[in-house]
Amino acid sequence: YLEDVKVQARGQLQAAESRYEAQKRITQVFELEILDLYGRLEKDGLLKKLEEEKAEAAE
Amino acid sequence: YLEDVKVQARGQLQAAESRYEAQKRITQVFELEILDLYGRLEKDGLLKKLEEEKAEAAE
Amino acid sequence: MTEDSQRNFRSVYYEKVGFRGVEEKKSLEILLKDDRLGILPPHHESHAQVMMYRKEQYCDVLHALEVVRFVSDATPQVEVYLRMYQLESGKLPRSPSFPLEPEDEVFLAIAKAVEEMVEDSVDCYWIIRCFVNQLNNKYREFLPQLPKAFEQYLNLEDSRLLSHLKTCSALSRLPYDLWFKRCFAGCLPESSLQRVWDKVVSGSCKILVFVAVEILLTFKIKVMALNSAEKITKFLENIPRDSSDAIVSKAIDLWHKHCGTPVHSA
Numbered sequence: 363y364l365e366d367v368k369v370q371a372r373g374q375l376q377a378a379e380s381r382y383e384a385q386k387r388i389t390q391v392f393e394l395e396i397l398d399l400y401g402r403l404e405k406d407g408l409l410k411k412l413e414e415e416k417a418e419a420a421e
Numbered sequence: 422y423l424e425d426v427k428v429q430a431r432g433q434l435q436a437a438e439s440r441y442e443a444q445k446r447i448t449q450v451f452e453l454e455i456l457d458l459y460g461r462l463e464k465d466g467l468l469k470k471l472e473e474e475k476a477e478a479a480e
Numbered sequence: 481m482t483e484d485s486q487r488n489f490r491s492v493y494y495e496k497v498g499f500r501g502v503e504e505k506k507s508l509e510i511l512l513k514d515d516r517l518g519i520l521p522p523h524h525e526s527h528a529q530v531m532m533y534r535k536e537q538y539c540d541v542l543h544a545l546e547v548v549r550f551v552s553d554a555t556p557q558v559e560v561y562l563r564m565y566q567l568e569s570g571k572l573p574r575s576p577s578f579p580l581e582p583e584d585e586v587f588l589a590i591a592k593a594v595e596e597m598v599e600d601s602v603d604c605y606w607i608i609r610c611f612v613n614q615l616n617n618k619y620r621e622f623l624p625q626l627p628k629a630f631e632q633y634l635n636l637e638d639s640r641l642l643s644h645l646k647t648c649s650a651l652s653r654l655p656y657d658l659w660f661k662r663c664f665a666g667c668l669p670e671s672s673l674q675r676v677w678d679k680v681v682s683g684s685c686k687i688l689v690f691v692a693v694e695i696l697l698t699f700k701i702k703v704m705a706l707n708s709a710e711k712i713t714k715f716l717e718n719i720p721r722d723s724s725d726a727i728v729s730k731a732i733d734l735w736h737k738h739c740g741t742p743v744h745s746a
Binding site for chain 3: 429436437440442443444446447450451457
Binding site: 363364367368371374375378379381382385386388389392393395396399400402403406415 | 422423426427430433434437438440441444445447448451452454455458459461462465
């Protein structure tokens with residue numbers, strides 16, 4: 363019975379691990395997208411404006 | 422001893438789940454950031470176009 | 481006096497007044513390993529793996545904040561902890577320059593105090609996170625009742641002092657947020673604070689009431705001499721730090737007197 367419990371626990375842990383890995387891959391794709399978008403904004407020399415707007419929005 | 426194994430497994434599972442939940446939150450934040458950055462790029466693109474049109478009309 | 485002889489003096493002093501001595505300083509770290517905050521399960525074999533999960537989660541969240549440019553190398557460490565906590569609870573604002581909410585200020589005060597007690601930043605974040613979660617979840621309903629309990633126990637201990645506070649209309653304006661929301665973070669020095677938080681973490685938020693009552697009793701003469709709510713509050717927010725160890729010791733006695741001897745306080 364003890365072995366059963368151990369096997370079951372290991373299974374649950376593995377499921378949680380693989381959910382995490384899947385989610386992390388999504389995050390990594392998004393991260394690349396964000397870096398790319400920031401790059402484009404910077405290239406256009408508009409980042410400064412963006413930051414000004416962000417600061418204004420906070421006021 | 423069986424109880425020990427169960428408690429230990431539960432602790433590990435909770436930690437794994439928590440790591441997964443954090444990753445999900447990160448995905449949400451990244452998603453919002455991407456939408457926001459696209460919005461700003463589009464706005465800047467439109468603004469540029471508008472200015473170009475204005476300049477043309479003035480010629 | 482060298483650092484060593486100071487420590488000896490301290491531990492001798494602690495023994496005299498009946499406390500465990502220099503080990504007190506480590507108590508929060510012991511709590512961490514003890515699982516009373518639920519950070520680590522109470523089994524050593526799984527500690528390594530759980531700690532790895534905790535560390536990875538910390539790194540994931542921190543990195544994410546850097547990606548969206550919410551924190552940078554210049555961001556103060558306690559603010560980094562705040563942003564991490566906000567992200568994890570789905571409360572990250574749209575911009576880092578938005579004004580902070582009162583609950584954020586509470587978080588920062590607690591984070592500053594924990595930062596002084598715990599060196600490792602991963603441990604530090606997890607302790608803050610769990611402590612704040614405990615206040616927000618387990619104690620959510622109790623904390624608003626503490627000012628009333630404070631009034632009751634002060635009445636039992638010194639009704640004249642209570643009358644004086646009422647006469648000055650000071651009772652409703654005492655620093656309750658500092659006492660009960662921030663759990664004395666920024667009010668008591670680190671060593672005294674640890675002994676109070678040790679009790680809070682172990683399940684008694686009522687200790688906060690007795691610390692507040694002891695502060696009033698300790699500074700009775702001073703408080704009785706002040707006759708405006710504003711002056712009284714201002715004084716209580718900035719009490720002299722050198723008396724805090726004695727205050728906490730007396731508060732724990734008072735707690736035992738009124739609430740018996742809870743099992744975890746031995």
